[in-house]
Amino acid sequence: MVRISILTLLLFALGASASPSTHWLRPEKIPAPKENPITEERVALGKLLFFDPRLSRNDTVSCASCHIPYYYWTDRVPKAVGIDGRKGTRNTPTIINSAYLHSFFWDARASSLEEQALGPVEAKAEMDLSADEMVKKLRKIEGYAPLFKKAFGDKRITKERVAKAIAAFERTVVSGDTPFDRWVRGEKDAISQEAKEGYEIFIADGHCKSCHNGFNFTNESLNNIALGDDDPGAYVLNNNPIWRGSFKTPTLRNVAETSPYFHDGSVHTLEEAVYICGNGGRYKDLKGRSPFFRDRGLSMTQVRKVVRFLETLTEERPKIEPPETFPE
Ligand code: HEC
Ligand code: HEC
Numbered sequence: 001m002v003r004i005s006i007l008t009l010l011l012f013a014l015g016a017s018a019s020p021s022t023h024w025l026r027p028e029k030i031p032a033p034k035e036n037p038i039t040e041e042r043v044a045l046g047k048l049l050f051f052d053p054r055l056s057r058n059d060t061v062s063c064a065s066c067h068i069p070y071y072y073w074t075d076r077v078p079k080a081v082g083i084d085g086r087k088g089t090r091n092t093p094t095i096i097n098s099a100y101l102h103s104f105f106w107d108a109r110a111s112s113l114e115e116q117a118l119g120p121v122e123a124k125a126e127m128d129l130s131a132d133e134m135v136k137k138l139r140k141i142e143g144y145a146p147l148f149k150k151a152f153g154d155k156r157i158t159k160e161r162v163a164k165a166i167a168a169f170e171r172t173v174v175s176g177d178t179p180f181d182r183w184v185r186g187e188k189d190a191i192s193q194e195a196k197e198g199y200e201i202f203i204a205d206g207h208c209k210s211c212h213n214g215f216n217f218t219n220e221s222l223n224n225i226a227l228g229d230d231d232p233g234a235y236v237l238n239n240n241p242i243w244r245g246s247f248k249t250p251t252l253r254n255v256a257e258t259s260p261y262f263h264d265g266s267v268h269t270l271e272e273a274v275y276i277c278g279n280g281g282r283y284k285d286l287k288g289r290s291p292f293f294r295d296r297g298l299s300m301t302q303v304r305k306v307v308r309f310l311e312t313l314t315e316e317r318p319k320i321e322p323p324e325t326f327p328e
Contacts, residue, residue, distance in 0.1 A: 227262060
């Protein structure tokens with residue numbers, strides 16, 4: 001008897017705690033590997049390289065062509081468009097908070113920003129320049145040598161250093177304050193009643209939190225959410241069929257501003273994306289759907305409330321300007 005009432009009390013206390021946990025707040029300290037500290041000089045160099053189209057074969061495409069700061073570092077097209085208008089196969093994810101991630105790309109095939117950085121330079125549908133040719137090109141631009149000296153101690157330009165500088169810059173791109181964060185910190189009216197109800201659905205009935213957890217709203221788990229396209233996804237990592245069609249759980253910060261959605265950019269509205277996620281995917285009976293991705297039977301009313309909640313995860317539009325001049 002006594003035991004039951006204590007349990008009831010505890011459940012009541014948990015359920016009734018109106019204030020959400022502070023684990024939704026971004027840790028102030030930005031992680032960085034020991035061998036690549038975030039120094040002012042590396043960040044400044046990395047920013048130039050991130051915006052410099054000369055890192056592409058024909059000087060037309062930079063990292064920022066697809067990761068556009070104004071669009072929360074995405075490009076707002078279903079599938080990325082690279083050099084010579086070549087269409088990629090996947091949607092461009094944001095780089096916000098990538099400092100905190102442990103796996104990169106939709107299929108998690110890279111395990112550090114340093115490892116990731118030269119992938120797009122070499123990709124045929126992106127910048128189409130081999131890392132060695134890129135280094136040759138950069139060595140011919142006299143203005144870069146002193147900047148590498150400042151950042152790394154001597155003026156040697158190597159692909160490892162290019163990757164390190166870009167990664168250091170990317171680590172400075174972290175999420176800012178949102179109405180949701182203010183609510184978490186105790187500002188009761190920072191978000192609407194509907195958004196609060198949406199949050200409850202997100203963590204309870206919708207089970208969204210089982211994958212979209214923590215301040216960056218992702219535990220980086222790989223899941224097949226039954227979209228039904230033929231992208232192999234994480235299958236390429238070890239050719240194990242259980243990973244076929246699985247993709248990394250993306251962040252939901254600023255998600256109201258980063259349509260189209262999913263790895264294939266196949267969904268244009270947040271309502272539809274949330275509906276798919278709350279109702280077992282696009283094709284409920286698809287073989288291979290992740291066992292953690294179940295049909296939660298969310299109604300349209302619930303979906304709309306979740307959308308109101310997700311809209312509170314939008315920060316002020318990034319105001320990063322491209323560099324005014326590049327090294328000559
Ligand atoms: C043509 C458009 C395009 C260009 C140019 C481009 N990217 Fe990307 N970026 C993408 C796409 C698409 C993906 C997802 C690719 C995949 O998962 O296979 C991506 C993924 C990433 C990721 C992983 C994010 C995550 O959450 O996993 C990072 C970091 C990144 N790019 C940084 C860069 C850097 C640095 C450059 C320049 C050296 C660059 N990108 C150039 C389109 C682009
Ligand atoms: C089992 C893990 C899992 C659960 C549970 C889950 N998601 Fe997701 N979510 C993912 C994965 C994985 C993707 C990317 C899938 C892809 O592109 O193939 C995704 C994508 C999304 C996107 C698109 C984001 C973008 O930038 O493209 C939204 C929005 C979203 N989820 C919201 C939700 C909501 C709301 C719920 C609860 C109703 C939920 N998710 C439940 C794993 C999950």
